[in-house]
Amino acid sequence: MNLHHCTTKAPEGWNKKEIKKEFPDLMARLDEWQNRLYAAGNTAVLIILQGMDASGKDGLIKDVFGGLNPQGISVTSFKAPTEEEKAHDFLWRIHRHCPPKGRIHVFNRSQYEDVIVPGIAGTLSEKETAARMKSINDFETHLEQNGTRILKCYLHVSPEKQQQRLEERLSNPRKMWKYDAKDWKEAARYGQHLLWYEKVMTGCDAVPWHVIPADKNWVKRQMVGTLLEELLVRINPVYPGIG
Secondary structure: OOHHHOOOOOOOOOOHHHHHHHHHHHHHHHHHHHHHHHHHOOOEEEEEEEEOOOOOHHHHHHHHHHHOOHHHEEEEEOOOOOHHHHOOOOOHHHHOOOOOOOOEEEEEOOOOHHHHHHHHHOOOOHHHHHHHHHHHHHHHHHHHHOOEEEEEEEEEOOHHHHHHHHHHHHHOOOOHHHOOOHHHHHHOOHHHHHHHHHHHHHHOOOOOEEEEEOOOHHHHHHHHHHHHHHHHHHHOOOOOOOO
């Protein structure tokens, strides 16, 4: 995987006005598919969202998943591990938030933070990195074999757009709550983050990745919503009858 060859812009031929007009219809279809998934109760869906700071994960979750029935969906954001979490294996905190059948769970960051963050910090050896990536492959394969369908999306933002969005957190009162001085330090490591995302995408491919251009919000919400619809169509949950 070479992310330098992947665009962060809107796909060629995409018309913003037409895409935005289509989005409510897409959401209506997703609502129906979610109802079927919940009623059938035999398959779970796990959405994994990864991306650098200011790639728009929070906004995407609000735009796409905020319009679904809250009884059948939940969102978990993974920050730095707590002391309790560090006392267990690195997948313990992940597994306990995986969805039961009939539900959709969204991970805002995930098990990949436990490879990328220590990888950039230099606290994982090559052997330890390889072992964690193998564990992740085995874990995701185990979930898939036991009725959980996984959709993995990397929100690919350009350094220019990332910088712009971070600056907005200094000037826009509605976004100031997101400000964290550490974000600027991490933004300066854009190339290192890109390199480590390429490593995990290559090394953790038991379930395929989808690279989502993230410079435009209307693009990423349409793409992720469409990928979710395609997944639900393949699952094809059916309303159960009486008795």
